[in-house]
Amino acid sequence: MSKPQDAPKLLMPKATAVWLIDNTALEFDQIADFTGLHVIEVQALADEEVGRGIVGRDPVKNNEVAADELEKAKADTSYRMKVLRSRTDLPSVKVRAKGPKYTPVSKRSDKPDAIAWILKNHPEISDAQITKLVGTTKPTIQSVRDRTHPQSSTLKPRHPAELGLCTYQEIEKASEKGLRAQGKDPAQVKAEREAQQNAKHEEAAASENSKEGIFSGFDFSAFMSNMGGKKE
Structure with missing residues (x-):
């Protein structure tokens, strides 16, 4: 160096x-x-x-x-x-440097949560892509992955777009790029993931309805009446 x-x-x-x-x-x-x-x-x-x-x-x-x-x-x-x-060294036309938007100081502590979400939900997105999406570094990504990050015990995977670190479209594009690099069809993988999510939601709804069904068949007034009769 x-x-x-x-x-x-x-x-x-x-x-x-x-x-x-x-x-x-x-x-x-x-x-x-x-x-x-x-x-x-x-x-x-x-x-x-x-x-x-x-x-x-x-x-x-x-x-x-x-x-x-x-x-x-x-x-x-x-x-x-x-x-x-000096200013005389400047080019005549200023060009905005490419790259993700600046991350406000108040949002930097959210980065580990965003990294954890991407690693969990989009393993096809490379570390290089994550650094640009979240504005982080490869060592930080690795520490979140192997749970050696200082915030590991309190990590809560959250969508980086919801945290204001990037956009939903940027996540979508990064996912598609990663899947193509793996030789997979982005549309097919997306459909499979949506099907899995829908299945989980239906299973959760069925479980909730089952619990409600148990209590809906219970006659509370009759129960109290019987209890009163036993006391007499």
């Missing part, structure tokens, strides 16, 4: 690292090299062991890196981004 750049330096390296972690799938060493932080510190920020209150800072919007530099780094894990020296 190349040494962190000495000059020019970022105004808020940790906030920039948080943004890159939440909005891209860059390697930790790429982020460390660009921000000047140690790779271990970047991983700690990603795992939320430190810096939980830090709000991410977009380096493209804040004129610290060109959008095409970020795209190059996304495409090549060995590429090292260069910090812009």
